[in-house]
Amino acid sequence: MSAADGAAGSLVKADLTRLSLNQKTTNSWGVAQAVAGCVRKGIPAIGLWREPVQDIGVERAATLVRDTGLRVSSLCRGGFLTAAEPAARQRALDDNRLAIDEAAALGAPCLVLVVGGLPDGSRNLPAARERVADAVAELAPYAGERGVRLALEPLHPMYCADRAVLSTLAQALDLAELFPVEQVGVVVDTFHLWWDPAVFAQIARAGGRIASFQVCDFNLPIPADALLARGMMGDGVIDFRPFREAVDAAGYTGDIEVEIFNADVWAADPDDVLATMIQRYADLVL
Amino acid sequence: MSAADGAAGSLVKADLTRLSLNQKTTNSWGVAQAVAGCVRKGIPAIGLWREPVQDIGVERAATLVRDTGLRVSSLCRGGFLTAAEPAARQRALDDNRLAIDEAAALGAPCLVLVVGGLPDGSRNLPAARERVADAVAELAPYAGERGVRLALEPLHPMYCADRAVLSTLAQALDLAELFPVEQVGVVVDTFHLWWDPAVFAQIARAGGRIASFQVCDFNLPIPADALLARGMMGDGVIDFRPFREAVDAAGYTGDIEVEIFNADVWAADPDDVLATMIQRYADLVL
Numbered sequence: 065m066s067a068a069d070g071a072a073g074s075l076v077k078a079d080l081t082r083l084s085l086n087q088k089t090t091n092s093w094g095v096a097q098a099v100a101g102c103v104r105k106g107i108p109a110i111g112l113w114r115e116p117v118q119d120i121g122v123e124r125a126a127t128l129v130r131d132t133g134l135r136v137s138s139l140c141r142g143g144f145l146t147a148a149e150p151a152a153r154q155r156a157l158d159d160n161r162l163a164i165d166e167a168a169a170l171g172a173p174c175l176v177l178v179v180g181g182l183p184d185g186s187r188n189l190p191a192a193r194e195r196v197a198d199a200v201a202e203l204a205p206y207a208g209e210r211g212v213r214l215a216l217e218p219l220h221p222m223y224c225a226d227r228a229v230l231s232t233l234a235q236a237l238d239l240a241e242l243f244p245v246e247q248v249g250v251v252v253d254t255f256h257l258w259w260d261p262a263v264f265a266q267i268a269r270a271g272g273r274i275a276s277f278q279v280c281d282f283n284l285p286i287p288a289d290a291l292l293a294r295g296m297m298g299d300g301v302i303d304f305r306p307f308r309e310a311v312d313a314a315g316y317t318g319d320i321e322v323e324i325f326n327a328d329v330w331a332a333d334p335d336d337v338l339a340t341m342i343q344r345y346a347d348l349v350l
Numbered sequence: 351m352s353a354a355d356g357a358a359g360s361l362v363k364a365d366l367t368r369l370s371l372n373q374k375t376t377n378s379w380g381v382a383q384a385v386a387g388c389v390r391k392g393i394p395a396i397g398l399w400r401e402p403v404q405d406i407g408v409e410r411a412a413t414l415v416r417d418t419g420l421r422v423s424s425l426c427r428g429g430f431l432t433a434a435e436p437a438a439r440q441r442a443l444d445d446n447r448l449a450i451d452e453a454a455a456l457g458a459p460c461l462v463l464v465v466g467g468l469p470d471g472s473r474n475l476p477a478a479r480e481r482v483a484d485a486v487a488e489l490a491p492y493a494g495e496r497g498v499r500l501a502l503e504p505l506h507p508m509y510c511a512d513r514a515v516l517s518t519l520a521q522a523l524d525l526a527e528l529f530p531v532e533q534v535g536v537v538v539d540t541f542h543l544w545w546d547p548a549v550f551a552q553i554a555r556a557g558g559r560i561a562s563f564q565v566c567d568f569n570l571p572i573p574a575d576a577l578l579a580r581g582m583m584g585d586g587v588i589d590f591r592p593f594r595e596a597v598d599a600a601g602y603t604g605d606i607e608v609e610i611f612n613a614d615v616w617a618a619d620p621d622d623v624l625a626t627m628i629q630r631y632a633d634l635v636l
Contacts, residue, residue, distance in 0.1 A: 189544070220508070221545040224544075225586075231545050232546075258475070259511075261479070261518060286572060286576045288574050303473040
């Protein structure tokens with residue numbers, strides 16, 4: 065990836081109306097810088113993260129995005145709902161209610177949920193999954209009343225033990241479908257799902273349950289911090305267009321968020337990252 | 351893991367009749383050493399690898415195991431069937447026929463197939479999967495005529511790009527079921543499948559298709575060489591007994607192979623590794 069990638073004539077022709085910058089992609093920027101970056105580059109939407117939002121306060125962040133006319137495509141993230149110990153579980157539920165309130169204040173249509181992995185020392189995967197289901201049942205009406213949809217994110221199976229016991233879109237839909245569609249949806253993230261032989265059938269099944277569509281590439285080798293294997297589109301192994309077409313065919317008309325955790329991307333000039341992101345989005349996703 | 355783990359009274363009581371040492375677990379040993387180690391420890395079966403077998407010659411290896419009365423539970427491995435280029439594809443098919451011949455000479459009931467990842471530079475996952483299916487169709491009758499079963503191994507999705515475009519047991523069974531049961535089966539490997547919410551239903555579906563059952567743990571963090579994330583049972587996150595019970599309930603009565611790729615295990619004294627393996631097998635798998 066180089067800055068030159070972004071300096072191209074095709075930019076003026078690309079349709080950016082559905083493009084959203086997930087704030088994590090420009091990890092060194094606070095909310096104000098990310099919002100300003102989107103405005104400079106003509107990116108109409110942003111996916112916010114709780115920590116940088118809290119750094120400046122929810123009201124200030126909400127004002128910033130409202131004043132620029134940006135859409136908030138999602139708030140990342142709630143979840144981590146697998147604690148077995150009652151006090152820890154209560155803390156998690158309370159924090160998720162707060163996250164729902166923040167999403168509502170920001171005008172985010174959905175709160176992305178990374179549901180959590182196995183508690184330390186536990187090997188009881190079915191029990192962890194049950195606690196997730198119970199917690200979603202507690203949170204869903206609260207979210208619905210505030211106009212926020214819980215977006216269950218199946219994570220790549222390599223994160224099953226430590227991040228999310230929800231690993232496939234089928235599994236996420238099995239859970240989401242227990243609740244009203246306006247309360248609980250799912251995230252389709254190419255990085256997490258690209259390998260799944262059932263994914264296109266499940267995207268078709270998902271239909272109106274798709275609350276968020278996130279794109280980024282799967283890079284090899286998997287780095288020492290496995291969370292940072294996410295790459296700029298085109299740098300890895302994923303064929304994006306079939307995913308975008310499948311999500312479109314399922315009826316999803318929302319934003320397409322680019323969310324990249326990657327040490328090299330984070331070390332680059334964020335303005336160059338945005339330029340490359342726009343170019344790759346136009347060339348590989350649209 | 352320490353040598354002391356293995357020096358326990360429960361060893362004499364443990365039923366080792368189905369235990370098999372996959373040779374990779376004692377990676378520093380050649381065939382003769384691994385065979386002698388199994389005999390010393392009362393392990394009745396061994397899973398062999400092609401490279402160490404070829405180091406001493408197939409006939410010599412076959413004689414070694416026959417003379418000691420060990421069962422050969424499997425030969426690892428064939429596969430790597432995703433090349434698109436005709437000459438590379440032909441080489442892969444020829445090499446797999448040779449591997450089938452080797453399995454037959456060794457008395458191995460099955461040849462484990464790691465089917466291969468995306469060819470360099472390719473992002474066409476469906477096409478790679480089709481080439482695997484075509485190659486299995488070419489190889490299955492050849493294997494069947496020699497009394498060797500092809501054992502399709504679904505690998506953990508983190509290896510989809512570079513090792514195996516077969517990622518779930520359901521997907522492996524969809525392919526295996528196209529062929530006679532004596533020609534094509536599947537491998538159930540706890541490391542690769544533990545995260546799959548559908549795995550127990552698929553094990554039940556597999557029934558007589560289960561050609562090999564391999565156990566080892568899933569360790570965190572994933573090491574720099576992701577292939578080495580496999581761990582000694584008890585060192586990671588997997589609950590083994592439900593897997594063993596499910597495989598038994600599906601009708602599988604064959605060997606239970608312990609196959610561990612792990613730098614620490616490989617650096618330890620192989621005799622200590624065997625002692626620990628027997629103890630953990632008795633405590634956690636049986």
